[in-house]
Amino acid sequence: MRRTGLLGVLIAGLVTMLATISARAEAPPSFAANGTLTACTNPTLPPMTFVNGAEASALAGFDIDLVREIAGVWNLRPDIVQMDFEGMFPSLSAGRCGMVISGVMRQATRERNFDAIPYYESAMVVIARTGTPKISSFSELSGQTVAIETGTSYGRLIEIENAALAARGKPPIRVQLYPSEDQVIQQVLLGRAHAAMSQDVEVLYRRRQLGGKVTTIFKPDIPDFHDFAIYIRKDSVDKARLEQAVDELRRRGTLTALAHKWNIDDTLEEAAPTRGAPSRFDVQTFLSALVSRAFFKGASMTLIMALLSHVTAIAISIPIALALNGRRSLIQPVLSAYVAVFRGAPTLLQLLFIWNALPQFLPIFRESWFTPFLAAWISLSINESAYQVEINRAALRAVDRGQSLAAEALGMKKSHVYWHIVFPQALRIALPPTINDFISLLKTTSLASVISLQELLAVTQIQVARTFQFTEYYSAALVWYLGIVFFFLYVQKRIERRFTWADRDKAAAHDA
Amino acid sequence: MTLNRLPDPGKRLSIRDLSKLYNEFVALDHINLDIEQGEKIVVLGPSGSGKSTFIRCLNRIEPHNSGVLMIDGKIIDQKTDLTELRGRVGMVFQNYNLFPHLTVLENCAVAPRLVRSIPRGQAEDTARRILAQVGIAEQASKYPIQLSGGQQQRVAIARALCMDPEIILFDEPTAALDPEAISGVVLIINDLAAQGITTVCVTHEMGFARRIADRIVFMDKGRVQEITPPEEFFTAPRSARARAFLNEMIRF
Numbered sequence: 001m002r003r004t005g006l007l008g009v010l011i012a013g014l015v016t017m018l019a020t021i022s023a024r025a026e027a028p029p030s031f032a033a034n035g036t037l038t039a040c041t042n043p044t045l046p047p048m049t050f051v052n053g054a055e056a057s058a059l060a061g062f063d064i065d066l067v068r069e070i071a072g073v074w075n076l077r078p079d080i081v082q083m084d085f086e087g088m089f090p091s092l093s094a095g096r097c098g099m100v101i102s103g104v105m106r107q108a109t110r111e112r113n114f115d116a117i118p119y120y121e122s123a124m125v126v127i128a129r130t131g132t133p134k135i136s137s138f139s140e141l142s143g144q145t146v147a148i149e150t151g152t153s154y155g156r157l158i159e160i161e162n163a164a165l166a167a168r169g170k171p172p173i174r175v176q177l178y179p180s181e182d183q184v185i186q187q188v189l190l191g192r193a194h195a196a197m198s199q200d201v202e203v204l205y206r207r208r209q210l211g212g213k214v215t216t217i218f219k220p221d222i223p224d225f226h227d228f229a230i231y232i233r234k235d236s237v238d239k240a241r242l243e244q245a246v247d248e249l250r251r252r253g254t255l256t257a258l259a260h261k262w263n264i265d266d267t268l269e270e271a272a273p274t275r276g277a278p279s280r281f282d283v284q285t286f287l288s289a290l291v292s293r294a295f296f297k298g299a300s301m302t303l304i305m306a307l308l309s310h311v312t313a314i315a316i317s318i319p320i321a322l323a324l325n326g327r328r329s330l331i332q333p334v335l336s337a338y339v340a341v342f343r344g345a346p347t348l349l350q351l352l353f354i355w356n357a358l359p360q361f362l363p364i365f366r367e368s369w370f371t372p373f374l375a376a377w378i379s380l381s382i383n384e385s386a387y388q389v390e391i392n393r394a395a396l397r398a399v400d401r402g403q404s405l406a407a408e409a410l411g412m413k414k415s416h417v418y419w420h421i422v423f424p425q426a427l428r429i430a431l432p433p434t435i436n437d438f439i440s441l442l443k444t445t446s447l448a449s450v451i452s453l454q455e456l457l458a459v460t461q462i463q464v465a466r467t468f469q470f471t472e473y474y475s476a477a478l479v480w481y482l483g484i485v486f487f488f489l490y491v492q493k494r495i496e497r498r499f500t501w502a503d504r505d506k507a508a509a510h511d512a
Numbered sequence: 513m514t515l516n517r518l519p520d521p522g523k524r525l526s527i528r529d530l531s532k533l534y535n536e537f538v539a540l541d542h543i544n545l546d547i548e549q550g551e552k553i554v555v556l557g558p559s560g561s562g563k564s565t566f567i568r569c570l571n572r573i574e575p576h577n578s579g580v581l582m583i584d585g586k587i588i589d590q591k592t593d594l595t596e597l598r599g600r601v602g603m604v605f606q607n608y609n610l611f612p613h614l615t616v617l618e619n620c621a622v623a624p625r626l627v628r629s630i631p632r633g634q635a636e637d638t639a640r641r642i643l644a645q646v647g648i649a650e651q652a653s654k655y656p657i658q659l660s661g662g663q664q665q666r667v668a669i670a671r672a673l674c675m676d677p678e679i680i681l682f683d684e685p686t687a688a689l690d691p692e693a694i695s696g697v698v699l700i701i702n703d704l705a706a707q708g709i710t711t712v713c714v715t716h717e718m719g720f721a722r723r724i725a726d727r728i729v730f731m732d733k734g735r736v737q738e739i740t741p742p743e744e745f746f747t748a749p750r751s752a753r754a755r756a757f758l759n760e761m762i763r764f
Contacts, residue, residue: 406609409573410623410675411598420622424613501613501655 028074029238031098037076039067040097042085044180044465047205047262048103048228051462057454062201062262063101063228066119069254073245083372083452084179085151089114090356092233095366099232099242103199106229107153115239116229119246120255120264124154124225126218127203128195129188135218139164143171147184147193150177153224154197182465188214189468199225201264209468285469289476298459299480305455306442309377313384314392314434320385321392335389342386348447351379355451376448384441391437395430396422428499435492439485456480521585524549524678524710525570530579532565532734539565541734542579549678550708552701554721554742557731558757563714566731567681570712571601584678595627602672606684608664610656616643616667617652620674627675635674642670646700662693669700680704682713686720698723718761722746730754 031038041049043059052060059080071078081097088100092114105124106116126135126146135141138161148154155175162172176193178184185206187193195217198206203216230246232238249255289295320335342350355375359365399422407417449458460477464470500506519526525547532540539562547553555563568574569581572594581588588597611619620639624630630638643649646666648659656664665685672680682701686694694717701711701724715721721728721742728745730737730753737751749755 400609402605402607402609403611405573406603406605406611407623408594409571409598409603409605410671411595411627412623413595413626416626420626421611425611428613499613501657504657507655507658 027241028076029098029232029241030235031232031238032074032076033098035075035077036079037067037071037074038079038081038096038098040081040083040088040091040100041067041102042088042180043082043102043462044085044182045103045202046209046465047201047264049101051466062120062258062264063103065258065261066249066255067101069249069258070242070245073248081452082454084450085149086179087352087356087450087452089231090352092231094356094359095233095363096359099230101230103202103228104231105153105199105225106227107224109153109156110231113234114231115234115236116231117239117242117246118227118229120228120259121226122228123200123219124197124222125200125203125216126195126197126220127185127188127206127214128217129191130213130215132195132215132217134216138173138218138220139170140218141173141195143173144194145174145176145192147176147178147187147196149181149184150179152197157197157222157224180461180465182461182468182470185210185214185468186470199228201262204264205262281471281475282469285467286472286475289463289473290479294459294463295456295476295480298454298456299484301454302442302445302456302481303484305373305376305380305445305448305453306438309380309384309445310388310438310441312377312381313388316381316385317388317392320389321396324389325393325396339386339389342383343390345383347380347383347444348450350383351376351447351451354379372448372451372453375451376445376453380441380444380448383444384437387437388434391430391433392426395426398429399425428502431492431495431499435488438488442484442488443481519580519582519587520546521582523547523582524551524584525712526580526582528580528582530566530569530576530581532562532569532574533577538734540569540576543736545729545736545739547710547712549710550705551710552705552724552726553710553712553729554725554727555712555714555729555731556716556718556721556745556757557737558760561731562734563731564683565734567603567683567712567714570679570681571598571603573603599627599675600677601679601681602675602677603681604665604668604672604683604685606687608656608668610664610667610671612656615653615655616648616659616670619656619667620671623671624674639670639674642673643667645673645703646670647696660693661688662690662696665689665693665697666700669697673704677709679710679712682711682715684714684716686715686717694720718746718758730757732757 028037041059041063043049043051043061045061047061049059049061049063052058059082064080067080068078081091083091085102088097088102091097092100100114104110105122106118110116126141138158141161142165146158148158155177158173158175165172176187178187181198181202184193184196184198188196189210200216200219203214206214230242232242246255320338323329323331324335355372359370364370403421403425404417407421412421445453445455446457448455449461452458456477460473463473467473517528519528523546525545527543527545530540530543531538541562543566555566557563565574569576572588572592575590583597583600586592611622614622617636617639620642621632621635624635624638625632640649640652643652646669648663648666648670651659651663651667656667659667669680685697689697698720701713704711713724725742727739728742729739730745730749730751732753737753738745738749740750745754746758749758
C-alpha cells in the first residue's frame with residue numbers, strides 16, 4: 001500500500017514537471033516539420049532581406065534575423081530559402097515554404113488567401129532623384145513614369161489613381177515593372193523613371209548606399225502599406241502561435257534591438273551621411289567580382305546545368321527522332337505532340353510549372369529531395385529535347401538511305417548499322433546546330449533563377465542589389481558567359497577537324 | 513529451256529516461280545532460273561522491268577512474296593539467318609554506297625570485324641590483300657571522296673569480297689564509268705569467275721554485257737522473256753520483246 005502510494009506520488013510529480021516544461025516552451029506551429037522552420041525570402045530588399053557580402057549564401061537583414069529569433073522561441077532550426085519574389089507565394093501554397101518573410105506588406109487582398117502576422121511598422125514612400133520637388137498627392141505624377149517592383153501591390157494603387165485621373169481627363173501615370181527593388185531604383189538613377197515606389201526603410205538604406213542621390217518626395221498615408229507582415233498558409237491555430245511568438249519577441253525588446261541594428265529606427269533620414277558619387281566604372285570592383293568565389297560558383301552552376309540538361313536532352317531525343325523517322329506507328333502522334341508542346345511553351349513557363357504547379361497535383365514533389373537544381377534539370381532537359389529531336393531527325397534523314405542498305409547487305413545488325421555507319425555521319429550534320437542550341441541553353445539557364453537556382457545571373461543580380469555597382473557586376477557576368485561560349489566554339493572547331501572525310505580538299509591535305 | 517518443277521539442290525542458285533508484289537503491282541512474276549557455280553549472269557531489260565528487284569531478292573534486301581529461292585540446296589525464306597545469307601551473297605551497288613566517314617581500308621574491314629568478330633589486325637590484312645587483288649592497294653588510307661569513280665567501284669567490289677562470298681550481285685556496275693574503267697571491271701569479274709564466284713549483274717551497257725556474260729537473262733514487265741548465250745541474244749534474239757528492246761538500244 002505504502003509503496004504504491006509512493007510510486008503514485010512520483011508519477012504525479014513527473015507529470016506535473018513535464019507539463020510545466022511544455023507550457024514554458026512555446027508550442028511550434030504545424031508548418032514546422034522535423035524541427036525545421038522553413039522561411040522563403042527574396043533577398044533583394046535591404047535592409048529587410050538581402051545578401052551581405054560576396055557570398056550568395058550570406059543572407060542578412062532584419063527579416064533574416066527575425067526568422068532566427070522566431071525559430072529560437074520554438075526551439076526549431078531555421079532554414080531560409082531564397083527565391084524570386086513572384087515564386088514565393090506559389091511556393092507557400094505548394095508547401096515548400098512554411099512562411100514567407102521578405103519585407104512584404106500586410107494587405108487585405110493577400111489576407112484572403114493567406115494569414116498575415118504583422119511585425120514591424122513602416123510607411124510607403126515615393127522616391128525620386130535628389131532635387132526633385134516634393135508632391136502632396138499621386139495625381140501630381142500624372143503623365144510621369146514610375147518604376148515599381150513586379151509582384152508588389154504598388155501597381156494596383158496606381159491603377160486606382162489612373163482611373164481617377166482618366167475620369168478627370170488627365171494623362172495616366174505610366175508604370176514600368178522590374179523584377180527586383182534594386183532595378184527599380186536603377187531606373188530612377190538613370191533618369192528613365194521619374195519616381196519609384198518603395199518603403200521608408202528601404203530608402204533609408206539606399207540613401208546611405210547611394211550617397212544622397214535619391215530623396216523621398218511623397219509619403220502617402222495608406223492603410224495597406226503600414227505593416228511588414230509574415231505570411232503563412234491559412235490556419236487560425238498557427239496564426240495565433242506565430243502572433244504569440246512575435247509578441248514575445250516584442251516584449252523581450254528583440255524587435256527594437258533588431259530595428260536599431262539595421263538602422264531603421266532612425267527616421268531622421270535627411271541626416272543620413274552623404275558619400276561621394278561612385279565612379280563610372282570601378283575596375284577594382286570589376287576585377288574582384290570576376291575572380292570572386294561567388295561568380296566562380298555561379299558560372300559553374302550555369303555550366304553544369306547546361307551540360308547536364310543537354311546530355312539528358314540528347315539521350316531523350318535520339319530514340320524519339322528514330323521513332324519519328326521510322327515506320328508509321330501509333331506512338332508517332334504522341335511523340336509529335338511531345339515535341340510540339342515543349343517546343344511551343346515558353347521555357348520560363350515550363351520551369352514555373354514544374355516547380356510550382358507540379359507539387360499541387362503530386363505532393364511528393366513538395367518534399368525536400370525535389371530541389372531547384374533537380375527541377376531546373378528536368379525542365380531544361382525536356383525543353384531542350386524537343387528542339388534536339390528536330391535536329392536529330394534532320395541529321396538522320398540527311399544520311400543517304402543507301403548507307404544503311406549497303407551496311408545491311410554486308411550482314412550488319414541494326415545496332416551496328418546505327419552505331420558504326422549512320423550515327424557518325426549524322427553527327428557531322430547535327431554538330432553545328434547542336435552546339436548552337438547548347439550555347440542558347442547555356443544562357444537559358446539564367447531563367448532558373450526564378451526557381452531560386454543560384455546560377456551566374458542570379459549571383460550577379462544579388463551583388464548588384466547589394467552594391468548598386470551594376471556596370472561592374474554586369475561586365476563580370478558578361479566576361480564569364482563569353483568565356484564559356486568561346487571555349488565551346490573552340491571545342492566545336494576541334495571536333496569538326498575530325499570530319500575531313502566530308503571535304504575532298506581537306507581530306508587531301510590531311511593525307512599529305 | 514525447260515526446268516524441272518522442283519528446285520535443283522545441286523545448283524548454286526535455283527529459283528522457281530519467284531514473285532514479288534508491291535501492293536497491287538506485280539514487280540516479279542514467276543521467275544524460274546538455275547545458276548551454276550562460277551557462272552556470269554547478266555540481267556538485261558528496259559527500265560521498270562524488275563531486274564534490280566530481282567537481284568535484290570537474291571540477298572533478301574527485298575523479301576519475295578512467293579516461289580522458291582534456293583542457294584546451295586538451302587531454301588531462303590523468312591527463317592533464314594540474314595547475316596549468314598548476306599555473308600554468302602555480296603552486293604555492289606550502282607552508286608557504290610561506300611561509307612564516306614571510313615577510309616578505304618576501314619570500308620573493307622568494318623563488316624568482317626563487326627559481323628564475323630574478326631580481330632582488327634587480321635581483318636585489315638585480308639582487306640589489304642583484296643585491295644591489291646583489285647589493283648588499288650595504294651589507296652588504302654584514303655577516304656572515298658578522294659577517289660575516282662573507277663577506284664570507288666573497285667573499293668565496293670573489295671568490300672564485298674572481304675566477306676568471302678560465293679555470289680556477288682552487281683547493280684549497274686558500269687553506269688558511272690568511262691570505257692577504260694569498264695574494261696577494268698570486266699577483268700575483275702572474269703577473275704572472280706576464275707575463283708569460282710558466281711556473279712549476277714544488272715546492266716544497261718550492251719557492250720559490257722556481251723563481253724562478260726555466260727548467259728543473258730532478258731526481263732520485261734517482271735517476267736523472264738528469254739535466257740540465251742550472248743552471241744545468240746545479240747544476233748538472233750528469240751523473243752519479240754528482246755528484238756524490240758535491242759532495236760531501241762541501237763537507235764540511241
